[in-house]
Amino acid sequence: MSRNETYHRMLMAASHFQLNIALILEAKAVEAARSCQWICQHLSGVHFEDHGEQLKKTIEIHDQLIEVIDGMTKMEQALAKNIQIILGSQEEESGAGQGGDQFGTLFPFGGENNQ
Template sequence: MSRENAYLKMLGASANMQWNMAIILEAKALEAEKARNWICKHVSFDAFDENEQQLRQSVQVHDQVVEMIEGIAKYNQSMVAMLRAVLQTDDENDSDSFSMGRRRRLG
């Protein structure tokens, strides 16, 4: 398999992963909306005997949100590493011509 074909496969896999992540995030958004509605209606001062119980419940929800954000950040880092591998050139001249061509298009 040529290097170009390998890179094309990597980019195809990347596109599939991004599509799947979009579907997962859409489902997570719906789930978060339902959880938010439930929390706003059911989690109040009256629902807990002590402030410590309310604090524990709030921290638990917060931890779940932080875990999800950390997972998304790790996913994004892996996608960036894969794209860097695809876009990396073997020869400095290729890199210079790429950057100069890019500057011409941008400028």
């Protein structure tokens, strides 16, 4: 298998991985919407001792969702870094790396600001 074929397979695997991540995030969004509806319809101030307890429970639910989103974001940034490395090594081999980061403007995955 040639190097180009290997890179192509790696990029295809990364794209399938991205698709699966998108499906997971979509499912989490649906789950969050259902949870929101259930919480708004079934949990009221009557179910808690005081307002502080009610606030504590809602913050706990939101923290769980934020942890999932944060984990997915970190995974996306790692994948983006790998793709940048692959694309950067292809540029160097072909001698097209003279004009700076050619693919960085086309595929701004993760970015240097997010690290």
